[in-house]
Amino acid sequence: MDRTTNGYGYVRDLTFEELKHKFVDEEVVVECHENDIGVNAWVVNEIEDIERMKELGVDIISSDYPDRVLEELITYSH
Numbered sequence: 001m002d003r004t005t006n007g008y009g010y011v012r013d014l015t016f017e018e019l020k021h022k023f024v025d026e027e028v029v030v031e032c033h034e035n036d037i038g039v040n041a042w043v044v045n046e047i048e049d050i051e052r053m054k055e056l057g058v059d060i061i062s063s064d065y066p067d068r069v070l071e072e073l074i075t076y077s078h
Contacts, residue, residue: 015036015037015038016037016038016039016040016059016060017032017037017038017039017040018040018042019039019040019041019042020041020042020043021041021042021043021044021049021052021053024039024041024053024056024058025056026056029056029057029058033057038059038060039057039058039059039060040058040059040060040062041053041058041060041061041062042062042063043062043063043064044061044062044063044069045063045064045065045068047068047072050063050068050069050072051072054072054073
């Protein structure tokens with residue numbers, strides 16, 4: 001069973017998958033995006049983890065330190 005199905009091979013009725021960042025990898029992001037499902041990674045507090053989520057292409061990075069996320073996103077776009 002893959003991580004975006006309900007166990008019967010059908011994609012769950014989702015618009016966003018919310019996952020603890022430690023469970024987010026390239027396979028999850030690609031599979032979700034192929035099925036028009038956004039990915040919300042949470043609680044991403046460490047700079048290294050924020051950078052990894054950016055590289056993976058998650059849609060939302062939830063953090064207790066939004067200033068860190070914003071700083072990394074601004075740095076990443078330049």
